[in-house]
Amino acid sequence: MIETLYEEIQARKVDPKEGSYTNYLFEQGLDKILKKVGEEATEVIIAAKNDEAELISETSDLxxxxxxxxxxxxxxxxxxxxxxxxxxGKLSKTKERKQIDEL
Known part of the structure; x- marks a missing residue:
């Protein structure tokens, strides 16, 4: 499913369709896309505190x-x-990771 969606997104980049939200993002450029990624990431965090349906929806958006x-x-x-x-298969040692307050 993700591969199919990615292929459709790539196709829109090459062959834009009028009124397409995907094309709107490409037309607006990297800054707009980054802003949307940031917004959606924040919404995932908030949704995780609320309910499952909202988390699923926001994760899909992200x-x-x-x-x-x-x-x-x-x-x-x-x-x-x-x-x-x-x-x-690699183990990640927690002691090698920065604490959240050090990020």
Whole structure:
């Protein structure tokens, strides 16, 4: 499903459709896309404190906007999958991570 959505987003970048929200984001450029990713990430956090249906909805919005960002930056899903595979099976030691108040 995510691959299909990403392909549709890429297709809109190449072959715009009038009235398309995806094309609106591409036309507005990177700053607008980044703003939307930030807004949606914040909404996911808030939704996580509220209810499951809202969390699912906002997570879907965030994933969509992240895919638009990847397409805008010409980063393939394959590159993301490769990075995730590099991490597979590795233990992350909490002591090696910065504390949340140090970020």
């Amino acid at each position: 994933i969509y906007h992240m895919l638009v960002l990847l397409a805008e930056k010409d980063i393939s899903l394959e590159a993301v999958k490769t990075e995730l595979k590099k991490r597979e």
